[in-house]
Every structure is written in structure tokens, then in C-alpha cells.
Amino acid sequence: MLPYVLRRLLSVAVTFFVVSLIIFLMMHSIPGGPFDANDMPVSAAVREKLMAQLGLDQPLHVQYLRYMWGVLHFDFGVPYQSPGETVIQLLSRAWVPSLVLGGLGVVIGAPLGILLGMAAALNRNTWIDYFASTVSTIGLTIPVFVTSMLLILVFAVWLNWLPASGWPQPERWILPIAAYAAIPMATYARYTRSAMLDTLSRPFVTVLRAKGLSENRIVFQHVLRNSAIPLVTVFLPMFIGTATGSIFVEAMFRVPGLGAYFVSSIEKRDYPLEMALMLMITFMYCIAYLLSDIVYALINPRIRMGGSE
Amino acid sequence: MPLVEIEDLKVSFRQYGGAVDAVRGISFTLEEGESLGIVGESGSGKSVSCSALLRLLPATAEVTATKLRLDGTDVAKAGKEDLSRLRGRAAAMIFQDPMTAFDPVFTIGHQIAETIQAHRRVSKREARAEARRLLERVEIKNAADVLDYYPHQLSGGMLQRAMIAMALSCRPKVLIADEPTTALDVTIQAQILQLIKEIQAEFGMALIMITHDLGVIAETVDRVLVMYRGEIMEEGPVQQIFDAPRHDYTRQLLASLEASFEPAPGGADPTPALELRGLSKSYRIRRRAGLFHEYGDFHAVRSVDIVLPRNRIVAIVGESGSGKTTTGLMAMRLTDSSSGEIVVDGKDISGLTPEALKPYRRRMQIVFQDSYSALDPMMTLAQIIAEPLHIHGIGTPREQTGKALEWLERVGLERSYATRYPHELSGGQRQRVAIARALILGPSVLVADEPTSALDVTVKTQIIGLLKRLQAEMGLSMLFISHDLSTVKSLTDSVVVMYRGRVVEEAPTARIFADPQHPYTRALLDAIPATNPRERRQRSFLSAEEIAAATPRYTVIQTGAAPRAEPQLVTIAPDHRVEAYVTP
Numbered sequence: 001m002l003p004y005v006l007r008r009l010l011s012v013a014v015t016f017f018v019v020s021l022i023i024f025l026m027m028h029s030i031p032g033g034p035f036d037a038n039d040m041p042v043s044a045a046v047r048e049k050l051m052a053q054l055g056l057d058q059p060l061h062v063q064y065l066r067y068m069w070g071v072l073h074f075d076f077g078v079p080y081q082s083p084g085e086t087v088i089q090l091l092s093r094a095w096v097p098s099l100v101l102g103g104l105g106v107v108i109g110a111p112l113g114i115l116l117g118m119a120a121a122l123n124r125n126t127w128i129d130y131f132a133s134t135v136s137t138i139g140l141t142i143p144v145f146v147t148s149m150l151l152i153l154v155f156a157v158w159l160n161w162l163p164a165s166g167w168p169q170p171e172r173w174i175l176p177i178a179a180y181a182a183i184p185m186a187t188y189a190r191y192t193r194s195a196m197l198d199t200l201s202r203p204f205v206t207v208l209r210a211k212g213l214s215e216n217r218i219v220f221q222h223v224l225r226n227s228a229i230p231l232v233t234v235f236l237p238m239f240i241g242t243a244t245g246s247i248f249v250e251a252m253f254r255v256p257g258l259g260a261y262f263v264s265s266i267e268k269r270d271y272p273l274e275m276a277l278m279l280m281i282t283f284m285y286c287i288a289y290l291l292s293d294i295v296y297a298l299i300n301p302r303i304r305m306g307g308s309e
Numbered sequence: 310m311p312l313v314e315i316e317d318l319k320v321s322f323r324q325y326g327g328a329v330d331a332v333r334g335i336s337f338t339l340e341e342g343e344s345l346g347i348v349g350e351s352g353s354g355k356s357v358s359c360s361a362l363l364r365l366l367p368a369t370a371e372v373t374a375t376k377l378r379l380d381g382t383d384v385a386k387a388g389k390e391d392l393s394r395l396r397g398r399a400a401a402m403i404f405q406d407p408m409t410a411f412d413p414v415f416t417i418g419h420q421i422a423e424t425i426q427a428h429r430r431v432s433k434r435e436a437r438a439e440a441r442r443l444l445e446r447v448e449i450k451n452a453a454d455v456l457d458y459y460p461h462q463l464s465g466g467m468l469q470r471a472m473i474a475m476a477l478s479c480r481p482k483v484l485i486a487d488e489p490t491t492a493l494d495v496t497i498q499a500q501i502l503q504l505i506k507e508i509q510a511e512f513g514m515a516l517i518m519i520t521h522d523l524g525v526i527a528e529t530v531d532r533v534l535v536m537y538r539g540e541i542m543e544e545g546p547v548q549q550i551f552d553a554p555r556h557d558y559t560r561q562l563l564a565s566l567e568a569s570f571e572p573a574p575g576g577a578d579p580t581p582a583l584e585l586r587g588l589s590k591s592y593r594i595r596r597r598a599g600l601f602h603e604y605g606d607f608h609a610v611r612s613v614d615i616v617l618p619r620n621r622i623v624a625i626v627g628e629s630g631s632g633k634t635t636t637g638l639m640a641m642r643l644t645d646s647s648s649g650e651i652v653v654d655g656k657d658i659s660g661l662t663p664e665a666l667k668p669y670r671r672r673m674q675i676v677f678q679d680s681y682s683a684l685d686p687m688m689t690l691a692q693i694i695a696e697p698l699h700i701h702g703i704g705t706p707r708e709q710t711g712k713a714l715e716w717l718e719r720v721g722l723e724r725s726y727a728t729r730y731p732h733e734l735s736g737g738q739r740q741r742v743a744i745a746r747a748l749i750l751g752p753s754v755l756v757a758d759e760p761t762s763a764l765d766v767t768v769k770t771q772i773i774g775l776l777k778r779l780q781a782e783m784g785l786s787m788l789f790i791s792h793d794l795s796t797v798k799s800l801t802d803s804v805v806v807m808y809r810g811r812v813v814e815e816a817p818t819a820r821i822f823a824d825p826q827h828p829y830t831r832a833l834l835d836a837i838p839a840t841n842p843r844e845r846r847q848r849s850f851l852s853a854e855e856i857a858a859a860t861p862r863y864t865v866i867q868t869g870a871a872p873r874a875e876p877q878l879v880t881i882a883p884d885h886r887v888e889a890y891v892t893p
Contacts, residue, residue: 203409209365211424211475212397214389222412229414301414301459 005294012286019282020071020275024064027274034080034269054080067275076279077272081264087276091258097167098245098257104173105180106239113185114231117192122219124197132189139186148179148252165254176253180242191234195227202226225299233296236288244281312483312515313339313362313400316376320357320539323369331357331370333539341482344509344516346526346547348562349536350765355519358536359485363396380482398428401476405488407468411460417444418456421475428479443474447504466497470504477508483515490525494628495792499836500850502528521765523562524795524838527551528845535559547842565770566840569799570777576619580655582786583617583640583673583754588649590635609635611810612649614878615788617754622780622787624797624818626833627807636807637756637790641675642666653754671701674747678759680739684731684746690717691727694745701750716745720775737768741775748779755780756788761796773800794837798822803884806830808856812878816885826887828859861889 033056035047042050051057055066070077076087085093113136120132155175156164166172199205200223208218245259258277265274320332332354339345347355361372362379364387377384380399382391404410411420421443422436431439437456444452447470460468469489476484486505490498506529509516518529526533526547533550535543535558543556554560576582590610610632617623625633638644640651642658650657658669674697677683684693695713698704704712714724720741731739740760747755757776761769773796780787789801797804797818804821806814806829814827825831832851839845851859860876868879868891876888 203404203406204412206360206365207402207404207410207472208412210363210396210402211427212393212395212479213423213427214393217423217427222415225414226412299414302461 005290008290008293012283012290015286016279016283017068020068020279021064023275023278024067025060027269027271028060028063030266030269032269034271036269067272071275071279076276079265079273080270081268081273087272090261090273091276091280094256094258094261095245096257097255098250098259099243101173101176101249101255101257102180102243102245103239104177106184106235106242108177109181109184110188110235110238112181113188114192116185116189118196118219118224120189120193121196121200129193132193136186136189139182140190142182143248144179144183144246145248145252147182148176148249151175151178152252165252167255172253176249176255179249179252180246184238184242187234187238188231191231192227195230196223199223199226229296229300232299233292236292237285240281240284240288244284310381311338312341312343312380313337313517314376314378315358315362316374318358318361318372318374318377320354320361320366321371323371328371331539332361335534335536335539335541337534337541337544339483339515339517342513342515343532344518344530346518346520346530346533347536348520348523348526348533350521350767352538353536354539355536356487359402359487359517359519362485363400363402364392365402393427397424398479398481400483400485401479401481402485402487403469403472403476403489406492407465407472408460408492410472411468413460416457416459417463417471421456421471421478424475425478439478440474443477444471446477446508447471447474449474465493466501469493469497469501473501473504473508477512480512481514483517484509485517485519487519488521489518491520491522495794496628496832496836496850498525499838499848502838503848505529522838523551523566523766524840527839527842535562551841561767565766566795568770568773568796570774571781572802573621573780575621575802576784576786578619580619581616581652582619582654583788584650584652585613585615585636585640586650586652587612587614588636588639588651589613589647590632590639590644591647608810610639610646613807613810613812615640615805615812615815617786617788619753619786620784621803622777622789622801624789624791624801624804625807626791626794626797626804628792628833630809631807632810633790633807634758637675637758637788640788641673641756643675667701671750672752673754673756674750674752675756675758676740676743676747676760678762680736680743680763681731683743684739686731689728689730690722690734690742693731693742694749697746697750703750712749713745716749717742719779720745721771735768736764737772740764740772744772744775744779748783748785751783752785754786754788756790758790759792762791762793769796776800794833795840806833811888812886813888814886815878816882816887820882820885826861826881826885826889828856828861832856861887863889863891865891865893 035042035050055063067077074088079085079087079090082090116132116135120129123129152164152175155162162174163172164175205218205223208222245257247259247263249255250257250259261273262277264270265277315338316336317334318332318336319330319334321328321330335354335358347358349355357366360366362377362384364384366372372385374385379395382395382399384395387395411417418437418440421440422433425431425436425439426433441452441456444455449455449467449470455463455471463471489505490501493501502525505516516530518525520526530547533545533547534541535550535556537558542558543550543554550559551563554563588610589608589612591606591608594605594607613636615623615625615636625636627633635644639646642651646659649659651659653669653672658666661669691710691713694716695709698709698712703709714727717724717726722738722741731742734742760776761772764772777800779785789797791797801818803817804815805812806827808829814821814825814830821830822834825834828851835848863879863881865872868881870877870879870891872891872893876890878886879889879891880886
């Protein structure tokens with residue numbers, strides 16, 4: 001296991017640098033720059049001074065190496081759109097709402113989806129099954145901004161139970177969390193249903209029944225454990241995807257999260273922030289997949305015991 | 310009161326477009342300690358009847374019976390408590406494929422202990438100790454280790470033993486064995502059957518043996534039910550069924566045990582159709598050694614020499630893992646060999662490029678074991694059979710289809726089947742299509758890799774008959790890879806015995822069955838199930854070490870071979886070679 005993990009960590013590092021290079025080149029290949037005339041009406045001399053100050057007058061490879069040298073020392077630079085703080089300070093401030101709302105969305109949505117999927121699989125072709133698949137189809141097909149709008153309309157406007165938007169009071173969290181939870185719940189409901197049905201049709205389940213085990217024990221210990229194998233592996237990547245904030249959800253509920261910066265950093269050619277966001281996401285996905293693969297090996301004895309892969 | 314009472318049991322399965330009757334009103338009883346065999350082909354309702362007895366059928370099954378009693382309890386009315394008592398304590402079941410019968414994510418010990426704890430109030434520690442005793446009882450030597458093994462770490466034979474241990478764990482009154490040896494090699498089958506008989510006597514259980522194999526019936530039971538299409542055709546003591554069958558279907562089944570064919574005449578041309586010289590296959594495998602890996606070679610086939618003369622049928626027999634299928638695939642160049650020559654009509658084809666090989670592909674064809682996965686499900690039968698003609702560019706599309714239709718008839722299917730798809734056919738019919746596809750190019754060599762091992766007995770006999778007829782008509786040279794020794798005995802002209810990747814004995818068929826020399830050949834022949842209950846006997850089984858120790862010894866004078874420290878193949882009679890030590 002250990003050499004496997006080491007090898008995978010090495011490949012994470014390689015992926016990280018390859019992605020950083022690609023993003024850096026793509027970012028600079030977009031025409032325009034941070035201090036173009038229509039964005040920032042300053043004189044040519046001032047602009048040149050700014051460019052020199054930020055090192056933007058250097059050749060690209062020098063800029064890249066300088067930036068990556070900083071990254072290795074956890075220095076991601078200063079965002080052009082908010083020069084009063086470092087990129088790290090901006091991210092650690094803006095990421096909190098995204099992490100709380102998105103993270104809770106997955107943490108609440110996934111178990112609900114599992115329950116829904118289990119109920120569907122155990123009551124196959126009954127109204128419970130049909131209800132569950134309708135719910136999960138709706139969750140997957142309706143875009144998140146429509147869900148958000150409906151939530152606001154029903155719970156804030158019509159029923160007047162909850163505030164429509166804002167941050168940081170906990171009662172304002174409920175609607176965005178519900179919006180975030182829809183997709184993990186729908187995805188998990190589908191995965192769980194098909195994984196459980198697949199396991200239930202395997203011969204060993206008949207053997208378990210034939211030896212007189214109770215139906216509860218068969219479902220909760222044997223079937224669930226076997227079905228969990230594919231479920232565990234999708235959790236972390238899904239968590240990362242949701243907990244980095246959705247621009248739509250954050251715009252709808254006016255949450256000061258990370259989502260908006262994904263767009264503004266590209267629009268404003270805010271190179272340090274754009275690089276930092278992309279590198280952070282790349283790194284987290286790499287680690288998420290690595291951890292998923294390790295957990296997969298740990299719960300599946302055929303992989304765990306059968307050599308290294 | 311009988312242990313099992315079934316009266317007028319009917320089972321039908323609801324399906325899209327109607328219901329299918331699987332069991333049509335059967336009745337039988339089973340007394341304590343009795344052993345009953347239920348024989349019939351797949352779909353005859355034999356397994357379904359026994360699953361109904363434990364209420365193991367899916368929700369789509371509709372079960373009715375005037376009486377369905379197990380150990381005095383009405384099965385249909387049994388509540389949760391009753392059901393849990395019936396399953397495991399009144400009756401325990403063992404299943405066909407031990408590889409899929411265990412939950413892959415729990416250890417063997419856990420799964421046996423959990424069964425014990427489901428039925429008796431004992432601590433986990435006691436349950437584990439009991440599990441260990443049971444594993445020892447079913448002759449698993451390292452029982453303490455096996456407790457902590459996961460199912461994938463054990464072989465099929467070992468798993469079936471563990472399955473039997475699990476079934477015994479609650480001292481059931483009746484053991485229901487559903488094709489318990491169908492997925493196993495013939496030597497392992499003999500061991501498992503003997504074990505079942507022993508423990509049945511020791512624990513005083515009744516036994517229901519469900520099988521399609523009359524040999525298994527002849528070996529194990531006292532009374533037999535013959536089932537066909539959901540009905541009981543015939544019932545009686547086992548000896549009477551074998552000696553004086555009353556029903557046509559029973560006679561048909563028995564006839565399949567005694568098929569025999571004319572030997573192939575051989576060809577005028579002395580050049581063999583196919584010759585394998587020193588053919589080997591090794592795989593690189595890696596093992597973990599601390600932080601690093603070490604590489605080793607796994608020899609699947611070690612320097613095999615096989616000669617297939619023209620117009621003859623040569624069998625390759627051996628247990629799974631002996632390398633017989635790999636040898637067949639290498640001979641066809643479907644798997645690359647690590648070293649050695651494949652000589653077809655005097656030319657070595659082992660190093661040819663794909664283009665240079667193409668004309669040779671026409672002369673060599675193969676039929677696989679699993680006809681279902683060997684046929685493209687998206688193509689019609691006519692397309693499947695005509696495809697080789699298309700690949701080799703023979704004839705116009707019209708002629709190709711015409712020839713495919715001829716071949717449909719030649720393998721015993723109607724021309725109207727041309728537009729059907731593989732899933733619409735039975736296993737036997739699909740195998741006929743596979744044979745037509747292999748032979749439409751008029752090859753001189755046919756490799757048949759276990760072509761009948763997935764088929765029912767009566768169908769198997771028909772397919773073997775078809776292969777033999779076509780072999781004689783076309784003067785084919787056939788390599789018949791099989792572990793079914795009774796078919797080998799009736800069909801083939803000579804036999805090559807493979808064991809652990811080596812050829813250990815080779816001789817004309819009659820000679821090898823009459824005078825086997827190698828201990829492994831003897832073990833293999835001894836394991837063939839009896840064809841009549843009168844021939845039942847106690848067998849003793851050799852371990853791999855005992856087989857190695859019993860390797861024959863000859864002197865230089867007897868064989869003319871040079872002495873060597875390792876065993877070598879020596880000729881001891883015309884066409885009879887055996888692996889032996891040669892001493893000065």
C-alpha cells in the first residue's frame with residue numbers, strides 16, 4: 001500500500017505542475033491585460049510603472065517561474081481587484097461561506113439520497129420506487145438556479161418562513177443548503193438504488209437467506225456494505241465540487257462566497273487570483289481522488305489483499 | 310411424519326406478457342435420513358421446487374400447493390420466526406457456484422460464525438471455535454488460517470468445503486445440495502461428493518441432491534425423481550431407475566452416458582495437420598517484497614509437444630489451471646506463445662505477421678465453451694455464420710448468405726432461423742451456430758475448447774454427435790479440450806493429459822483408459838463418477854505431493870532415454886509416453 005501511495009503522490013505533484021503550466025499559458029493567451037484602457041483609464045506612463053511593479057513586463061517564462069516559486073512558499077501574490085490583502089487572505093475570507101453552505105449541502109444531501117435509494121431498491125417497482133426516481137430525476141435535471149428561485153419563491157415569498165438571502169445568520173443558511181443538497185441527493189439516490197439492486201441480485205444474498213439470517217441483517221450488513229463500495233468513491237470528488245461554491249447559488253442567495261471570484265478573476269485578468277483558484281481546485285481534486293482510491297482499497301478485500309493494485 | 314411433504318406444488322413466474330409455469334403439480338415426500346436425487350435438465354423445475362420449500366423464490370413467483378411442509382411446519386404460513394428456524398436448522402442448502410455463494414467482503418470465519426449466531430445463543434468466540442471445528446471436519450487442513458481468509462483467497466473446491474461446513478453449522482435435518490459439483494473439476498467433484506456422503510451418514514441427515522448429472526446420482530442417492538418440464542416423469546429406487554427405466558426421457562438420459570463412436574480413420578498424408586513443438590507460455594507476475602516489488606515468472610504452459618495427425622481427434626484433458634485452454638489458444642495464435650513452434654502443414658506459424666497469418670487462419674478454427682459470449686448479440690444468425698466468408702472475401706454477399714443458410718441446415722437448425730438473434734436460441738442451438746461459423750471456411754483443424762461443458766446432458770450428446778459427424782464428413786483434425794472424461798473416452802482417438810502446465814502422459818484413448826501409468830492420470834480416471842449405482846466405491850485421493858512422489862521410474866534400458874534428475878517424458882510403448890524419472 002505504501003509504495004502505491006507514494007507513487008500516487010508523485011503523480012499528484014506532476015499533475016499539479018502540468019495543470020499550472022496549462023492554466024498559466026491559457027490565461028495569458030487571452031487578449032488584453034489587467035490595466036487595459038477601458039478598464040482603467042490611466043496614462044501610459046502610470047500603466048507602465050504598474051506593469052513593472054507587478055512584474056508583468058517580464059517574459060512569460062520568468063513570470064511563470066516567479067509565480068510558481070512563490071506558490072512553493074505558499075505565496076500566491078496579491079489580487080489586482082483587491083490590492084489591500086493577499087490572495088490567501090481573500091480566499092480564506094471568501095471560502096468560509098462556500099465551504100459551510102456547499103459542504104453542509106453534500107453532507108446532508110448524500111445521506112438523504114442513500115436513504116431514498118435504499119427505499120427505492122427495497123421496494124422495487126412500487127410507488128416508493130417511482131417517487132424516489134421522480135425526485136432524483138427532478139434533482140438532476142432542473143438547474144440549480146431554478147431550484148434556488150423556486151425555494152425563494154415558496155419559502156421566502158409565499159410562506160414567508162425564511163429569509164430569502166444573505167449571510168451569516170444561520171437561518172439564512174437553510175435555503176442555500178437546500179439548493180446545494182439537491183444534486184448530491186439525486187445522484188446518491190440513483191447510485192444507491194442501482195448498486196443495491198445489483199447486490200441484491202447476486203447469488204450470495206440467496207445463500208444468506210437460505211442460512212436463516214434476518215432480512216434486516218442481510219440488508220444492513222451485507223447488501224449495504226457491498227453496495228457502499230461504489231458510493232464511497234464518489235463522495236469526496238462530489239464534496240470538493242460543491243464546497244468550492246456555485247456562482248449561481250451564491251448569486252441567488254447573495255452569499256459573499258468563492259463563486260463570484262471564479263468569474264471576476266477571469267474577466268478582470270486578475271492573474272494571481274485566477275491561478276490560485278485553479279491550482280487550489282486541481283490540488284483538492286487530486287487529493288480527493290487519491291483518498292477515494294485508498295478508501296476503496298480498504299473496504300474491498302479483493303483489492304486490499306491482492307497485491308498492491 | 311415425513312420430514313418433507315410436498316403435494317401438488319405449482320410454481321409460475323409472472324413475466325412481461327404472461328406467466329411461465331416452472332413447476333406443474335409435483336408431489337413427493339422425504340423421510341428422515343433418506344437420500345433423494347432430483348435429476349433433470351436446466352429449466353425442469355428441480356431447483357425451483359426446493360427453493361419453494363425454503364421460500365427463497367423471488368416475489369415474481371406464484372407458489373401454490375395443497376401441502377408444502379418441512380419438518381412439520383407449513384412453509385406457506387411460516388412467520389418470521391418459523392422461517393428463520395426452517396432455513397438453516399430444518400434444512401440447509403449448498404449451491405452450485407461456491408465462488409459467488411459467499412459475500413466477498415467478509416471473511417469465511419465471520420460468515421460461518423454469523424450463521425451459528427443466527428440460530429443459537431452463543432458468544433462470538435464460541436461461534437468462531439465451532440466454525441473452526443466445522444472447517445476441520447470438512448477436511449480443510451489449515452482451518453485456523455482459513456477462518457480469516459476472504460472468499461477470493463480460496464479455490465472453488467475449498468470454498469465448496471467451507472460452504473458445506475456452513476451448512477452443517479446448525480445441524481440441519483436435511484441438506485439440500487443444488488448442483489454442488491457442477492462448477493468443479495472432476496477430481497474435486499469426486500472429493501466433494503464423497504465428503505457429502507460421509508457427513509450425511511455422520512450427522513444422520515436426509516439429503517436432496519439436485520443435479521443434471523446421472524453420474525452424481527449414481528454415486529450418492531437411494532431414491533430418484535426424474536423431472537422434465539416441471540413434472541415428475543419417473544420415481545423409484547436408484548438401481549431400478551438405472552436398470553429398468555420406464556419413461557422415455559429417463560432412457561434418453563441414460564443413453565447419453567453410453568454414447569460411442571467409430572474411431573476416426575486417420576489420413577493418408579503422414580504430415581500432421583498441426584504440431585506443437587516445445588510450446589511455452591509464461592507470465593510475469595509481481596509480488597510485494599517490503600517497500601518494493603519482485604518479479605517472477607509464472608509458467609502456465611511448460612514446453613509442450615503435441616502432434617495432431619490428419620483426420621483424428623486428440624483430447625487434451627486436465628484440471629482447471631493445467632494449461633489446456635492456454636495451449637489451445639496458443640495453437641490458434643489467439644494468445645502469443647513465449648517460446649516454441651506451431652507447425653501447420655509443415656510450416657511454423659508462430660512468428661508470422663498478421664497478414665502472413667491470414668491464409669492459415671482459414672485452415673484453423675475454434676469453438677468456445679460459452680456460446681453466449683462467443684456470438685455477437687447484435688448480429689443475426691445468417692450474418693454470424695457468413696462473417697468468416699466476408700472477412701476472407703469469399704464469394705458475393707448473395708453467395709455468402711446462401712452458404713450460411715446451407716450451414717444452418719447442416720448443423721441441424723431450420724433455414725428460417727437465419728434472421729434470428731443469439732438470445733432467442735437455447736445453449737445447444739447457439740453452440741450449433743458457433744460450430745457452423747467455425748466450419749464454413751472448410752478448415753482442416755478445429756480446436757474445440759470445452760464445447761459442451763455448459764450444456765445439459767441430452768443436449769451435450771447431440772452436440773458431440775454433430776461434431777463427430779462433421780469431423781467424419783470433412784476429414785477434420787480436431788483438438789478436443791475437455792475435463793469430461795466420459796466424452797473423451799467415447800469421442801477421441803488419443804489423449805494428452807496435462808498437469809500443472811506439463812504433459813504428463815499421452816497415449817491412444819483405449820490404452821490410457823485401460824493402462825494409465827502416471828499417478829495424476831490414474832487419479833483423474835478414478836474420479837470419473839460411476840455410470841451405475843452398483844459401481845459405487847470408496848475412493849482415496851492423492852495430494853500434489855503424493856502425486857509427485859508416485860511419479861514412475863524407469864531405467865535407461867527400458868526407455869532408451871538419458872538419465873536425468875527431473876522427470877521427463879519417455880516412450881514406454883508405441884504412441885504411449887509418460888512423464889517419469891529415468892535412472893541408470
